[in-house]
Amino acid sequence: MFDHADVYALGKAEEVFGKVLKARADLREQMVIQSKCGFRFADERGPLRYDFSKEHILDSVNGILKRLSVEYIDVLLLHRPDPLMEPEEVAEAFHMLKTSGKVGHFGVSNMNKGQIELIQAYCEQPMIVNQLQMSLFKRDWVDQGVLVNHEAGKASYFGENLLEHCMLNDIQIQSWSPLAKGIYSGKNGNDLSEAEMKTRELVAKMAEEKGTTREAIVLSWLMRRPAKVQPVIGTTNLERIKDCHDAIRQSEFMTREEWYSLYVTARGNNLP
Numbered sequence: 001m002f003d004h005a006d007v008y009a010l011g012k013a014e015e016v017f018g019k020v021l022k023a024r025a026d027l028r029e030q031m032v033i034q035s036k037c038g039f040r041f042a043d044e045r046g047p048l049r050y051d052f053s054k055e056h057i058l059d060s061v062n063g064i065l066k067r068l069s070v071e072y073i074d075v076l077l078l079h080r081p082d083p084l085m086e087p088e089e090v091a092e093a094f095h096m097l098k099t100s101g102k103v104g105h106f107g108v109s110n111m112n113k114g115q116i117e118l119i120q121a122y123c124e125q126p127m128i129v130n131q132l133q134m135s136l137f138k139r140d141w142v143d144q145g146v147l148v149n150h151e152a153g154k155a156s157y158f159g160e161n162l163l164e165h166c167m168l169n170d171i172q173i174q175s176w177s178p179l180a181k182g183i184y185s186g187k188n189g190n191d192l193s194e195a196e197m198k199t200r201e202l203v204a205k206m207a208e209e210k211g212t213t214r215e216a217i218v219l220s221w222l223m224r225r226p227a228k229v230q231p232v233i234g235t236t237n238l239e240r241i242k243d244c245h246d247a248i249r250q251s252e253f254m255t256r257e258e259w260y261s262l263y264v265t266a267r268g269n270n271l272p
């Protein structure tokens with residue numbers, strides 16, 4: 001599965017990918033291609049903004065297909081919530097994209113439960129993905145649930161019932177920035193806090209004991225059931241992809257004690 005967005009590298013990321021697909025058309029059917037729209041960068045007309053108008057969604061998908069050199073994409077996500085969204089327009093755009101065969105499935109990114117419910121109430125197609133920033137470093141998705149009815153919980157906001165809503169409605173949760181730029185799996189440690197240093201050491205120790213990579217430990221913490229989070233790896237390094245692969249196996253075997261050790265060490269505080 002490849003995750004794109006019309007705005008990545010101002011369209012160049014999709015263009016380069018499209019060049020590869022043009023040269024190797026056989027690859028297309030072996031992959032799931034996902035892209036996103038709804039972002040508009042600052043220009044002469046206005047500041048950085050979001051645009052879920054029907055016209056912009058349809059134009060964006062045409063641009064995505066052209067740059068990727070494909071006739072359809074498998075999944076289209078709305079990139080970030082647009083406060084000016086008219087759900088009827090989104091529904092019309094999605095209907096046209098589905099019936100024309102340009103998009104197979106639809107989803108969202110960086111959205112809360114209410115925003116997903118609103119879109120879903122108007123769209124005939126199910127929202128099958130919500131892509132969110134989640135990792136061992138950005139832990140609000142766990143903290144919020146753990147700290148219900150606790151003073152410290154006020155400082156942690158991920159989205160009320162968001163995780164539960166996605167799980168109950170078969171919405172695949174995808175995590176962006178799952179390695180948090182390598183903070184626990186290799187990045188130079190000079191500017192790290194004490195908790196970050198300790199987590200880094202624990203990740204390295206676990207990886208050694210289990211005969212796997214540090215990336216696999218960090219990702220398997222995120223992927224461990226029950227939420228079944230799907231990490232979206234961002235890398236230009238082939239070795240990094242290989243180093244991530246064992247996370248699939250490790251996530252099946254990470255014990256409750258190992259999971260909590262990583263969580264509590266990364267928090268830097270014991271649980272209430």
Ligand SMILES: NC(=O)c1ccc[n+]([C@@H]2O[C@H](COP(=O)([O-])OP(=O)(O)OC[C@H]3O[C@@H](n4cnc5c(N)ncnc54)[C@H](OP(=O)(O)O)[C@@H]3O)[C@@H](O)[C@H]2O)c1
Binds near residue numbers: 175177180236
């Ligand atoms: N929906 C959204 O709003 C949203 C936002 C941001 C990103 N995304 C998606 O999520 C993907 C992942 O996000 P991300 O790129 O921010 O992920 P990330 O895992 O936090 O960061 C990836 C970066 O960290 C570097 N890195 C990872 N491990 C390292 C290590 N051990 N030592 C040094 N550097 C290391 C990588 O370098 P190397 O190239 O060397 O591996 C890469 O530059 C993106 O590609 C994009 O598809 C979505």
